[in-house]
Amino acid sequence: MSQTTINGRSVADIRKDFPLIAGTTLAYLDNAATSQKPRSVIDALSGYYSAYNANPHRGVYPISEQATQAYEGARKKVATFLGAVDSASVIFTRNTTEAINLVAYTWGQANIREGDEIVTTEMEHHSNMVPWQLLAKRKGAKVRYLPFDAATGGPAWSALPGLLSAKTKLVAFAHVSNSLGTINPVAEVVAMVRKHSAAKVLVDSAQGAPHLQVDVKGWDCDFLALSAHKMLGPMGVGVLFGKRELLEAMDPFLGGGDMIREVYIDRESKWNDLPWKFEAGTPNVGGVIALGAAIDYLDAIGVAAIHRHEQALTQHALDRLKRMKGITLYGTPDAKGRCGVVSFNIDGVHPHDAGSLLAREDVAVRVGHHCNMPLMKRLGLWGTTRASFYLYNTIEEVDRLLIAIPKIQKLFS
Amino acid sequence: MENPQEDLYREVIMDHFKNPRNKGLLPEPQIKVKGVNPFCGDELELTLDIKDGRVVAVGIETQGCAISKASSSMMAEVLTGKPAQVLTDWVAFLKTKLVDGSADAWPAELEELKAIEGVRNYAARVKCALLPWNTLVEGLQEFAAQKGGKVTLTHTEEAS
Numbered sequence: 001m002s003q004t005t006i007n008g009r010s011v012a013d014i015r016k017d018f019p020l021i022a023g024t025t026l027a028y029l030d031n032a033a034t035s036q037k038p039r040s041v042i043d044a045l046s047g048y049y050s051a052y053n054a055n056p057h058r059g060v061y062p063i064s065e066q067a068t069q070a071y072e073g074a075r076k077k078v079a080t081f082l083g084a085v086d087s088a089s090v091i092f093t094r095n096t097t098e099a100i101n102l103v104a105y106t107w108g109q110a111n112i113r114e115g116d117e118i119v120t121t122e123m124e125h126h127s128n129m130v131p132w133q134l135l136a137k138r139k140g141a142k143v144r145y146l147p148f149d150a151a152t153g154g155p156a157w158s159a160l161p162g163l164l165s166a167k168t169k170l171v172a173f174a175h176v177s178n179s180l181g182t183i184n185p186v187a188e189v190v191a192m193v194r195k196h197s198a199a200k201v202l203v204d205s206a207q208g209a210p211h212l213q214v215d216v217k218g219w220d221c222d223f224l225a226l227s228a229h230k231m232l233g234p235m236g237v238g239v240l241f242g243k244r245e246l247l248e249a250m251d252p253f254l255g256g257g258d259m260i261r262e263v264y265i266d267r268e269s270k271w272n273d274l275p276w277k278f279e280a281g282t283p284n285v286g287g288v289i290a291l292g293a294a295i296d297y298l299d300a301i302g303v304a305a306i307h308r309h310e311q312a313l314t315q316h317a318l319d320r321l322k323r324m325k326g327i328t329l330y331g332t333p334d335a336k337g338r339c340g341v342v343s344f345n346i347d348g349v350h351p352h353d354a355g356s357l358l359a360r361e362d363v364a365v366r367v368g369h370h371c372n373m374p375l376m377k378r379l380g381l382w383g384t385t386r387a388s389f390y391l392y393n394t395i396e397e398v399d400r401l402l403i404a405i406p407k408i409q410k411l412f413s
Numbered sequence: 414m415e416n417p418q419e420d421l422y423r424e425v426i427m428d429h430f431k432n433p434r435n436k437g438l439l440p441e442p443q444i445k446v447k448g449v450n451p452f453c454g455d456e457l458e459l460t461l462d463i464k465d466g467r468v469v470a471v472g473i474e475t476q477g478c479a480i481s482k483a484s485s486s487m488m489a490e491v492l493t494g495k496p497a498q499v500l501t502d503w504v505a506f507l508k509t510k511l512v513d514g515s516a517d518a519w520p521a522e523l524e525e526l527k528a529i530e531g532v533r534n535y536a537a538r539v540k541c542a543l544l545p546w547n548t549l550v551e552g553l554q555e556f557a558a559q560k561g562g563k564v565t566l567t568h569t570e571e572a573s
Contacts, residue, residue, distance in 0.1 A: 382454025
């Protein structure tokens, strides 16, 4: 076992915190799809259900108050984690997709008009593309796509000013590419948008927040979305950060309980304060509390140190893959400017076959278009094989992937 | 851990993948069907000539993974001389075998396809194996509906 450490803790020790990983031979290299969960997160989730399961915000008995405090405490943790000044700016959703759709159906519904333009990039996940296409269709607006530049492995940011105009109402882009790992220069992009337009900016940080420091205040982005399950938290919880003045002005998304202040049948009802205005119905209380535990876990180790560990694994994989014959690599030329994602193809081997054969070696990777069909089309591909790393992955696991490749090539030769 | 994919890339599969049978399209086929699996990018073109209700010539070109190419090749090899109804029954049999895992005995002509039974545990791979067969059925059905006229169409795999 590798003696690698992250912020003074050995990876071998970290692995013991993850029940699914500890004591198995599985090399789990599909972290961009979902991360595994540490015991503390699983305990937070089951602890809520076994000790203080009650509906928050309305009980007058102790466990309901305890649930409320834990739920709202998690919101404060998320706000701090994102560098937000105000926890009322943090709205819990089901996932990143729902957070982005919330913006499309509320802010977009009120602010996008016929002839307006929404700018996004060819590199986006479908969840940061399709909601804007649907919005544009409803409004007679247009979605414009910043082209992907295969040489840099990211969007051609220098062409962004040319796409921005008085018509541009929103610029939406990923913090980190899910299929290539490319890290976008968020602060610079926001500054560029501000310089050339009055457009609002939405950052899809589903692949960023688990691995890099987020700073919504420093970046000055208007909206940011993320999913708990990619950052050691449970599935079914996402976050939308929005600037307070924008959220205040937006209509509710879903109507129902908890999002109202007063309901009338003879005049218009009144909405609750932020953030509850956007949290209709009983939320995923246990999941949100478990997200809080995930943030505690990440904070204790530090995302910056985790990122350095992932980059070392990525550089190792890229160095070895570049030396192999018959391998095509996608994305940035090296690990610099990349999160722990390595996307590649083995010549003459369909990614589905590569994935199935790696599974035979107990190596779990993702194969396919990774919900990036326009990007794959730009690359002239149907899909890739994608290995993605996190804090508990080791050089030995990366080597198991690398050792399996010549075996696959031999089978297909 | 038992790994059901252990069997999937056996010699017989790789042989069909590397040396596909009935490769190439017929020049003036009575049935020409394109099969597309949008979930994994597999694509094939199947051409058939029919005489007196039976397949008399087969040509097929498949782009895709080893499973879809092997399944295409194995299918092409057993079509000649078979009446449309037998083929339709075979496809129904294959679906129950690969999707539901039925215990029914394999027809002698399809025994080689036992090699792809391992896909059963992976819904995404079942589509790879069934694409040529579903494409075949759609072509035969349209041919029957047209009462012998030439058929050109595209079959697209749907979400399960």
